[in-house]
Amino acid sequence: MSRALMIQGTGSNVGKSMLVAGLCRAAKRRGFSVAPFKPQNMSNNAAVTSDGGEIGRAQALQAMACGKPLITDMNPVLLKPETDVGSQVVVQGKRLTTIKAREYAALKPTLMEKVLESFNRLKSNNDLVIVEGAGSPAEVNLRPGDIANMGFAEAANVPVILAGDIDRGGVIAQIVGTQAVVSKEDSGRIVGFMVNKFRGDPSLFDDGYAMIKQHTGWPGFGVLPYFPEAWRLPAEDALDISDAKGTGVLKVVCLGLSRIANFDDLDPLAQEPDVSLTMLRAGQPIPGDTDMVIIPGSKSTRGDLAFLREQGWDIDLYAHVRRGGHVLGICGGYQMLGRNISDPEGIEGAPGDTSGLGLLDVETLMTPDKRLTETQAVHASTNTAFHGYEIHIGRTEGADRARPFALVGNREEGALSADERIAGSYLHGMFRDDAFRAAWLSGLGAEAAKGGYDSTVEATLEALADHMEAHLDVDGLLKQAC
Incomplete structure (x- = not known):
């Protein structure tokens, strides 16, 4: 049976896209047919797909990590900001409308059907789908009608790994605080955590890592040091x-x-x-x-x-x-x-x-x-x-x-x-x-x-997967998929 796992973050730019790309490559190296998926992305950096649509550039990199051609199902909802208050809405690769942020709140729940349709197609054609969240599940004001984080995880019954960013500071509060503000049901979907972008000796964070486990009850899957070659991967x-x-x-x-x-x-x-x-x-x-x-x-x-x-x-x-x-x-x-x-x-x-x-x-x-x-x-x-x-x-x-x-x-x-x-x-x-x-x-x-250039990106994806294998429990992460 096909399985899926979702990586959510404690905030934007905590490295979710890179973590998914690395996990995709690690899964591919284990012989899995794997595909990336992001229910909703907000980016003006789009890629043209083999089926004549567009998806976020981060999903294009993740598809490369999987060794798969780009298809619109990998990112069924793409928001492309045109003004400070409005965005173009692209659904399954095609422009649907241009809408203001307040209006999108009403439109968003109607898009879940398309999101699940794309997800289920990917899942039926692959052994494993690795899903990237958007923003943070801690933005609980956005939970009603959510299609990007816990709303999707609930609808698709996908387990969640929560990633925090220690480079910006306060990672204990990031992870523990997320558990404090989300509902018990959503907290129950989180099957573990990991810490990203550590600079220096990771063992120096052993006490902090233990505190997160103690406060949340979630298992930890490791502390990932900062990946210095990240700049060689296409930027989102x-x-x-x-x-x-x-x-x-x-x-x-x-x-x-x-x-x-x-x-x-x-x-x-x-x-x-x-x-x-x-x-x-x-x-x-x-x-x-x-x-x-x-x-x-x-x-x-x-x-x-x-x-x-x-x-x-x-x-x-x-x-x-x-x-x-x-x-x-x-x-x-x-x-x-x-x-x-x-x-x-x-x-x-x-x-x-x-x-x-x-x-x-x-x-x-x-x-x-x-x-x-x-x-x-x-x-x-x-x-x-x-x-x-x-x-x-x-x-x-x-x-x-x-x-x-x-x-x-x-x-x-x-x-x-x-x-x-x-x-x-x-x-x-x-x-x-x-x-x-x-x-x-x-x-x-x-x-x-x-x-x-492409060979450089390919080599960097291999190095990223090696980096994650060395510092994270990758086998344990992949076993969480269901």
Whole structure:
């Protein structure tokens, strides 16, 4: 019979995604057919699936750990924030609606049927499903209608392991406090705990570990030291790429937009020693010695263009271009580079037009249809083939489209300025392709490192599983599945 186990956390960013990825790889190495599952995720960093939908990027990494193709059932509800109070709701890979947070509370219980449908399909096709919770079950104000944590665990009858994060401090209170605030029924679904991100000698926490066991009555499955190679895995949060990476001479700056989306384009660049990559935060100027500025994707293109201008980055960009610098706009960033963005139907906010940066002679019309596909392309400037994906709304046309960024079959994609220093493209994921990344870096005077990006991620997943095997009772954890 197929079994399942759920990892919930004492809070957000305690490392649930990484723990699930490591357990998935450990289970795979034991010969299990295993799949990841997250009932509800909130992220603008999405991945295109083999069945033509989208899921959270963390589930894409977990699927890789399982050796499985991405399918929408792995993350049936994906919330993509568009404003501070509203999100696009994607159900089983397809956009359902855009809704405010207060309205979502009423919609959420109706989504449980789809969540369980996806979960049961995964379970019927695998020996083991490892489930990732969202946020924390201690947010008991959200328990009515919950589909992400204990509500799902109850409906699907899945046992729960609670993970705490000692790196942020107060882990005893995190775990004991969770038991104190959840109902007795929910507490009874928790079959054990583990502590994540310990720095130093784990034996120094022996007394604290014993206190948690004494106060909760739950068995412990170990203390996991901080995994230093975690940065080599694709980041789910843009803040994880916030510091400069590498010491190379090629200085690449990515603008940290408020609604940044699909920033996984940066992960392969962050691992290149010849590249110094910086995620620019609000209020920070673009350094004068920057070689390349990347304007990434956005879930709210016009809103983030206003945010960009509030930081003064438009002025910095014009100065950067005058100095001979390069600019690459990807997806929403490509739209921002043009002369105008028109959204007459108010798809991403209030209806209207917004003047673009004017660095490319193109204009964008927002349309309700969403292009969501994996793509094989050839980079026009270097004649290098690469694999990417498209996940966007809007059509972009204009004179600079006569100089395409890439060719997708017979279709010209993207645009270049006359001097080819300003480029725009709807294609995400291009830098994962080792040959393209090497050709692109060479054109900027840098050299790509030996070895491939995907092989680096694969090796890091193996190292993560080894790390967990060494410090956690992995066999004991997997035996909790039912």
